[in-house]
Amino acid sequence: MGESEKRVTPDDRLTGLEKRVNDLQMLIDVSAIISSTLDLNELTALVMEKAKHVMRADACSILLFNHKTGRLEFDVAMGSDARDGEILKRHVTLGLGEGIAGWVAENCEPVLVEHAARDDRFFSRADDLTGFTTKSLIAVPLLGRGGLLGVAEILNPRERDSFSGHDLELFQALCRQVAVAMENALYHKDALERQRLRQELELAATIQRSFLPDTPVKVFGQIRLSGFTLPARHVGGDLYDFVEPLPGMAGIFIGDVSGKGVSAALFMAKVMSDFRYQAHGTADPGLVLRRLNQQLSDTPRGMFLTAIYAIADQRSGAVALAVAGHPPFLHITPAGVTVVNPDAGPPAGIMDTDFPVTDLILSPGDRLIMMTDGAFDAKDGGGKRLCFDDIVSFAVRNGREDRLTDLIAGFVTDFTGAADRADDLTIVEMRYGI
Amino acid sequence: MKIEVGDYRGNMVVSLTGEIDMHSSPVLREKLLVLIKDRPQKLIVNFRDVSYIDSSGIATFVEGLKHMKTYNGRLQFSEIPRDILEIFSFSKLDKVFEIYASLDDAVDR
Numbered sequence: 032m033g034e035s036e037k038r039v040t041p042d043d044r045l046t047g048l049e050k051r052v053n054d055l056q057m058l059i060d061v062s063a064i065i066s067s068t069l070d071l072n073e074l075t076a077l078v079m080e081k082a083k084h085v086m087r088a089d090a091c092s093i094l095l096f097n098h099k100t101g102r103l104e105f106d107v108a109m110g111s112d113a114r115d116g117e118i119l120k121r122h123v124t125l126g127l128g129e130g131i132a133g134w135v136a137e138n139c140e141p142v143l144v145e146h147a148a149r150d151d152r153f154f155s156r157a158d159d160l161t162g163f164t165t166k167s168l169i170a171v172p173l174l175g176r177g178g179l180l181g182v183a184e185i186l187n188p189r190e191r192d193s194f195s196g197h198d199l200e201l202f203q204a205l206c207r208q209v210a211v212a213m214e215n216a217l218y219h220k221d222a223l224e225r226q227r228l229r230q231e232l233e234l235a236a237t238i239q240r241s242f243l244p245d246t247p248v249k250v251f252g253q254i255r256l257s258g259f260t261l262p263a264r265h266v267g268g269d270l271y272d273f274v275e276p277l278p279g280m281a282g283i284f285i286g287d288v289s290g291k292g293v294s295a296a297l298f299m300a301k302v303m304s305d306f307r308y309q310a311h312g313t314a315d316p317g318l319v320l321r322r323l324n325q326q327l328s329d330t331p332r333g334m335f336l337t338a339i340y341a342i343a344d345q346r347s348g349a350v351a352l353a354v355a356g357h358p359p360f361l362h363i364t365p366a367g368v369t370v371v372n373p374d375a376g377p378p379a380g381i382m383d384t385d386f387p388v389t390d391l392i393l394s395p396g397d398r399l400i401m402m403t404d405g406a407f408d409a410k411d412g413g414g415k416r417l418c419f420d421d422i423v424s425f426a427v428r429n430g431r432e433d434r435l436t437d438l439i440a441g442f443v444t445d446f447t448g449a450a451d452r453a454d455d456l457t458i459v460e461m462r463y464g465i
Numbered sequence: 466m467k468i469e470v471g472d473y474r475g476n477m478v479v480s481l482t483g484e485i486d487m488h489s490s491p492v493l494r495e496k497l498l499v500l501i502k503d504r505p506q507k508l509i510v511n512f513r514d515v516s517y518i519d520s521s522g523i524a525t526f527v528e529g530l531k532h533m534k535t536y537n538g539r540l541q542f543s544e545i546p547r548d549i550l551e552i553f554s555f556s557k558l559d560k561v562f563e564i565y566a567s568l569d570d571a572v573d574r
Contacts, residue, residue: 289520289527291487332494333528335520337556356556377557381527384560404520404552416517418548419555 053085054201061208071216075107078209082185083109086198089187090115090163093209094125094132096179102126103136103182110186115161123157130154131170132182139179141171141203145193167193171206175214183209235266235296242270242303249273251281252345253395258285258459261440267455268295269403270303276310279345284310285357285459286338287403289378298334302327306340316340316353320379320386324355327380335378339401341461348393348463353386355379358419360401361426364394368430370423371399395464400426400436403457417446436460468496474572477505482514485522494525501532508533509571513544523558530562539563541571 061078075093083091090110094103103125108116127137134152135142147153147165158165166187173180183206188194248257256273268288276282284306288298302323309322319340327336339360341352356378362369373389393399402422425442432438436458443456466489467482477500485493500508510526512518530540541563545553553559565571 287520289524291521333524333526333531335524335527354557356558358555372555375557377560381531381561419551 056085058201058204058208061205071213071220072106074212074216075209076109078205078212079107079109079183082202082205086185086194086202087189088185089189091183091185092116092119093173093181093183094136095181096136097124100124103132106181110161110163112161115163118160119157122160125154130157131168132184135170135172135182136179139172139174141169141199141206143194143196143199144168144170169194169199169202171199171203173206173210173213175210175217177214180210180213180217231293232266235293236262239266239268239270239296239299242300244271244273249281251275252279253348253464254281254343254345255462256281256283256459257436257462258283258457259436259440260455260457261444263291263455266293266296267291268299269455269457270299271457271459272303272306274307274310276312276342277314280314280342281345281461282310282316282340282342283401283459283461284338284340285401285403285457286336287357287455287457288336289334290332294332294334298330298336302336302338310340314342314351315388316342316351317386317388320353320355320376321384324376324379324384324386328383330380333381335380337378337404341399341401343393343461343463348395348397350391350393350399350461351388352391353388355386358402358404360399361423362391363398363400363426363430363435365396368423368427393461393463397463398435399461400439401459401461402439403455417443421446466493468493470496470500473509473568476507476509476572478509478511478568480511480514484517485515485525486517486519487521490519490521490525493522494528497525497529498532501529501538504536505538507539507541509541509543509568511543511568512546512549515546515549518549518552523556526562541565541574543568543571 061081079091079093092108093106095106097104105116105119105123108119110116125133127133131142131144131150131152131154144150145167147168153165168184168186170182170184172182185202188198243260244258247259248255258271260269260271268290270286272284274282274284286302288295288302305323305326306319309319313319320338336355337357338355339352339357341350343350352373354373354375356375359370359372362371374387376384376386422439426435426439429435429438439458440456466485469480471478471480479497479500483489526540533540543565544567545564553564563574565574
């Protein structure tokens with residue numbers, strides 16, 4: 032009598048039924064596991080452990096498809112020896128079409144291999160490395176909405192020579208659930224990563240603000256210093272400070288560090304600390320910038336600082352200032368607006384150099400207005416940029432206005448319209464005679 | 466931004482097209498550092514088709530320059546468009562980088 036004609040006894044039926052119930056129970060258990068965690072590592076390990084147990088297999092694995100390298104990498108590999116998994120994770124990756132898993136990934140089709148050794152596609156290196164002998168296996172693609180996520184494999188059924196068609200169906204059902212869960216977990220991971228980055232940037236912005244003066248206006252004798260920063264979409268590296276370096280003197284410092292984000296915020300914090308340390312006790316702005324330049328010379332990744340440091344005599348209005356690669360500034364007098372582009376050094380942190388000092392005399396009512404390049408780096412919705420001359424023309428037209436700095440900020444903000452400003456905008460003012 | 470590496474009269478020339486900003490400068494940085502690893506005596510960057518550069522782009526060149534200075538290499542810029550040249554001049558970056566009107570000028574110096 033042939034195998035197919037073997038009589039099915041009630042005991043066989045009962046055993047078959049029990050197995051189906053067990054299989055169904057496994058799918059329910061897996062469902063519960065899947066809805067209980069969004070941790071991808073925990074999830075794949077729990078599910079595969081369950082599959083290995085219920086399908087009575089010696090080993091199982093999940094290989095994830097790395098879209099950057101185009102290769103499959105072991106994520107989970109469970110056998111009798113835990114060390115095998117580590118060996119596979121560390122030493123084995125498969126290209127598309129390479130080995131049975133690579134074939135499944137390339138063709139996006141499941142496969143049941145009854146005798147691995149007789150299959151041309153079989154990749155024996157994994158067995159060679161671990162000492163495991165693959166006999167029969169099922170490999171199923173894990174497919175998400177965005178395409179291939181990876182391949183799941185189950186190897187060597189216990190007490191049988193090979194897996195059956197029913198095992199394939201069961202493993203496929205399981206893998207469909209795993210794929211959905213993996214995709215959810217990946218989306219969740221992305222969302223968490225985005226949230227973490229957002230929090231980091233918020234922290235950077237907070238650090239940055241904490242280094243700015245705690246009041247927007249400071250009066251030293253006849254000198255009134257004011258300033259503000261309009262933050263941009265990305266955390267930038269604008270800074271300003273009001274200091275009294277020596278009795279009778281009033282200093283205003285404005286700067287912009289290169290780059291954006293956390294690194295710019297941290298660099299800005301370093302600059303502020305170094306500046307306060309160097310500014311104390313000297314009325315020579317060129318010396319302060321030279322020392323600052325030396326301290327910033329080891330800055331990584333070519334980061335640099337553009338800055339102006341102006342020190343005024345609180346009574347006479349005589350100003351000494353030095354510039355490190357910072358854009359020109361405006362001198363507003365009753366006669367009009369002058370653009371001051373003094374002899375200057377390059378940005379600080381690049382090369383060993385001097386910063387020449389320029390002297391100016393302020394008459395009562397005179398103002399100096401200095402800006403960071405966020406003012407003339409602003410883009411409107413159509414991508415057009417505001418240039419320095421536009422701001423100068425605006426300042427000339429409105430030179431008599433008392434709140435010129437606010438007007439300039441409004442002008443820039445109106446220009447950008449709905450478009451987010453890519454860079455911070457900082458404007459400071461030194462006014463003589465209050 | 467597009468980066469093309471070519472040769473002009475026996476000198477390595479990096480020709481850039483588009484905007485050099487915080488999004489594109491990491492790619493430029495990677496390319497530039499690979500080129501500088503071979504310690505070229507002279508590296509010319511052609512800005513003819515660059516429409517914009519921000520401070521992160523400039524920092525990338527500062528980093529390249531610092532590397533090249535360790536072995537007395539020269540980083541030269543050529544054909545910088547007028548509005549970008551204005552930024553360089555504002556920022557006194559003309560004291561930092563060698564700037565030439567044409568590729569030939571850069572090669573001949």
